[in-house]
Amino acid sequence: MIKGEVVQHSLTIIEGWNFRQMLAAMHAHEHLEHTLRGLSDEEIIAKLELPYPHPEGLFMPDTYRFTRGTTDLEFLHRAHRALMQTLDQAWAERAEGLPLKTPYEALILASIIEKETGIAEERPDIAGVFIRRLNKGMRLQTDPTVIYGMGENYKGNIRRRDLRTDTPYNTYTRHGLTPTPIALASAAAIHAAVNPAAGETLFFVATGSEGRHYFSKTLEEHNQAVYRYQIKPLREQRQQLE
Numbered sequence: 001m002i003k004g005e006v007v008q009h010s011l012t013i014i015e016g017w018n019f020r021q022m023l024a025a026m027h028a029h030e031h032l033e034h035t036l037r038g039l040s041d042e043e044i045i046a047k048l049e050l051p052y053p054h055p056e057g058l059f060m061p062d063t064y065r066f067t068r069g070t071t072d073l074e075f076l077h078r079a080h081r082a083l084m085q086t087l088d089q090a091w092a093e094r095a096e097g098l099p100l101k102t103p104y105e106a107l108i109l110a111s112i113i114e115k116e117t118g119i120a121e122e123r124p125d126i127a128g129v130f131i132r133r134l135n136k137g138m139r140l141q142t143d144p145t146v147i148y149g150m151g152e153n154y155k156g157n158i159r160r161r162d163l164r165t166d167t168p169y170n171t172y173t174r175h176g177l178t179p180t181p182i183a184l185a186s187a188a189a190i191h192a193a194v195n196p197a198a199g200e201t202l203f204f205v206a207t208g209s210e211g212r213h214y215f216s217k218t219l220e221e222h223n224q225a226v227y228r229y230q231i232k233p234l235r236e237q238r239q240q241l242e
Contacts, residue, residue, distance in 0.1 A: 018056060019057075031070075036072045057182070060080075087103050108177045108181050109177060111185045114183055122213060124197035129203065148183075149178075202218075204216065
């Protein structure tokens with residue numbers, strides 16, 4: 001008491017989480033004062049007084065320390081300020097010729113990059129593919145956006161009919177970016193979104209090895225990679241089970 005020291009509590013917000021997961025972690029923290037329970041996303045964004053259509057992706061994933069009595073609303077304000085500082089700096093240092101009109105569009109793209117790969121060195125390459133596809137008017141065709149658009153209907157597997165079912169977030173059926181971010185983007189993903197790797201690749205597919213991807217310049221090469229890394233291993237696995 002003499003030194004004026006206070007007990008600090010902490011809460012870690014994980015990159016790649018969606019807003020529902022972030023809220024759940026906040027609601028479960030016993031040292032936050034809860035004022036937002038039971039409110040809709042629209043009501044929460046109104047309380048935050050933010051000029052965005054949805055709270056998804058508007059907060060910086062990080063470990064935050066705070067004192068007892070801090071409200072969940074104060075916590076969100078702090079996480080949003082941290083996000084905007086990172087986003088504004090990245091936007092100011094962005095590469096030229098990007099098909100992104102606003103920092104918010106950069107944040108949307110960063111969230112998609114975040115969900116596509118957990119490999120740090122792949123982020124600029126993933127960003128490069130998406131930027132080139134946007135510049136060429138090609139659809140992004142990325143599974144994480146489909147999953148987000150499915151909401152609670154997603155049960156752990158994407159079927160072909162899911163790729164064909166239109167939602168505002170289905171980048172197989174719609175051109176351009178999704179209406180909002182789909183997750184919390186890390187600083188690295190934000191930086192990659194506005195500073196993509198140069199190159200000619202337009203496709204990528206998961207190799208099944210440590211979460212890595214194989215990048216292709218042409219559809220023919222991509223189809224060969226899909227067979228090599230996804231279809232063939234699945235067939236071999238089924239044969240072993242027969």
